[in-house]
Amino acid sequence: MAKYGCQRPVIYYTNGFTTKIIDGLDYPPRTVIGFHTQKELMWMLSQRSRSDITDLTINETITDRDYQKRVIGSVCTHFNSLHRRALLVMATGTGKTRVSISIVDVLARNGWIKNVLFLADRMELVKQAKKNFEKLLPSQTCSLLMEKNVIKTPASYSPLIRQ
Numbered sequence: 742m743a744k745y746g747c748q749r750p751v752i753y754y755t756n757g758f759t760t761k762i763i764d765g766l767d768y769p770p771r772t773v774i775g776f777h778t779q780k781e782l783m784w785m786l787s788q789r790s791r792s793d794i795t796d797l798t799i800n801e802t803i804t805d806r807d808y809q810k811r812v813i814g815s816v817c818t819h820f821n822s823l824h825r826r827a828l829l830v831m832a833t834g835t836g837k838t839r840v841s842i843s844i845v846d847v848l849a850r851n852g853w854i855k856n857v858l859f860l861a862d863r864m865e866l867v868k869q870a871k872k873n874f875e876k877l878l879p880s881q882t883c884s885l886l887m888e889k890n891v892i893k894t895p896a897s898y899s900p901l902i903r904q
Contacts, residue, residue: 793821794851803877804843
């Protein structure tokens with residue numbers, strides 16, 4: 742394919758019940774619930790040429806503790822070894838929000854992320870995290886998807902968020 746200047750396409754396949762995708766990033770095929778838009782497919786093709794996370798410079802104003810820096814380095818190494826997900830379990834007061842902000846900073850500088858969704862179990866924690874993201878990463882845009890976007894539904898249904 743390289744001889745002719747072509748690249749391998751994104752491949753979808755199905756058995757009639759589930760649809761899987763092979764995106765060419767050396768990940769195993771994964772199940773999807775729909776097809777990507779042309780813009781999303783172009784993003785996926787551009788991700789094929791991305792390099793490893795090499796700039797592991799950690800901003801000292803965000804995280805300055807040694808164990809936090811080791812965690813950030815471990816997550817980046819984990820992603821470099823072709824994993825798509827990582828889970829951090831940290832005790833109360835160990836700086837989970839600051840670690841996540843630093844990881845976002847490192848991944849953004851290396852061109853690995855486009856959007857980030859930060860979730861918390863209480864509205865107060867979401868508001869607090871948004872303030873920290875805005876303060877520590879002023880170059881990134883941050884939005885809050887809460888209360889005013891919730892559609893009122895009967896008690897038997899969970900709240901939905903408008904697009």
